[in-house]
Amino acid sequence: MxxxxxxxxxxxxxxxxxxxxxxxxxxxxxxxxxxxxxxxxxxxxxxxxxxxxxxxxxxxxxxxxxxxxxxxxxxxxxxxxxGVSAYDGQSNLVRIGGYVTPVLSGLLTRLFEVPGVSITVHTEYSPRLLLDLLASRRLDAVTLVDYPGNELPTLPSVGMRLVATEPVFVLMSSRHRLAAEEEVNLADLADDDWVISPPDGVGWPECVYSACQEAGFTPRVPHSMSEQAVIRQLVAGGHAVSPCQATVQDGPGIVVRPLAGNPLWLRHLVAWRRDGPLAQRAQELAEFAMEAHREAIAERPHYVAWTVRNGTAATLG
Missing domain, CATH: 1.10.10.10 (Winged helix-like DNA-binding domain superfamily/Winged helix DNA-binding domain)
Incomplete structure (x- = not known):
């Protein structure tokens, strides 16, 4: 049977x-x-x-x-x-989704402090899936990422606000030959093994391959995964380098370094349903997200140093 x-x-x-x-x-x-x-x-x-x-x-x-x-x-x-969850029917319920970033975690911290609001959280690896869940009324607001030249589509039922545009950095072992540099030329990583997370439906990792090709090489990628703990383990062991968000935290055996000339960028976005419970608080939602991003920059010395050298922080929405 x-x-x-x-x-x-x-x-x-x-x-x-x-x-x-x-x-x-x-x-x-x-x-x-x-x-x-x-x-x-x-x-x-x-x-x-x-x-x-x-x-x-x-x-x-x-x-x-x-x-x-x-x-x-x-x-x-x-x-x-x-399209109905076990929590639906609660008049004060707000369903938040997101691609895991400090913007999402910081936004949630602030939303949980709003009196009279109950929060449920749903994360996905694909920003496009999150946008679809928002448009189909499964979620009320989401944090997203996309990449210049591969922007997410605009939808009539969804409001969207740019939170910040920031460079993509590289994660490497603290024992890497370039670990002591302030910034790293992408071409100098041509002989390294890479670990790159799989396609997210909005241009990653295609943008990484394009940047590497413009730098004169095709990256050797024996490892593909999205689990950050395993990525950090591979990098700390000196087995690979990995592109990463600029707000990624360094740690034992790991350093985060900017790429010279900033060949890779990503955008942080916040979006909401125009007929959802946060539609009237969209400005506050966007401000929460931007505050969360600024807070994450301040807690990352490598990102602060990059902003000082470049004379500017990431472009805020």
């Missing part, structure tokens, strides 16, 4: 009812039919989901494992189909 969503709903109904007879009434079938269906489900899963007793049914340890995942799957499918 092939397991289907309706089978997951059956075992959740049995767990909620606590007995096969009550569950049969709830789902509108006879108890023998429900019992037979449960047996087929357990056969498909390869284990017993419930212990049966005189007082009803209780999940087995395997059953607890199955139920946890079944409820998660059903919640996700229901939200995907209807």
């Amino acid at each position: 092939q397991l289907e969503l309706r089978h997951l709903r059956v075992i959740c109904a049995i767990a909620d009812a606590g007995s096969l007879s009550r569950a049969a009434t709830a789902v509108g079938v006879s108890q023998p039919a429900l019992t037979a269906q449960l047996q087929r489900v357990e056969g498909a899963l390869g284990g017993q989901v419930f212990w049966r007793g005189r007082l009803g049914v209780t999940p087995t340890p395997f059953g607890q494992f199955v139920l946890t995942r079944a409820r998660s799957i059903l919640l996700t499918v229901d939200e995907l189909v209807t």
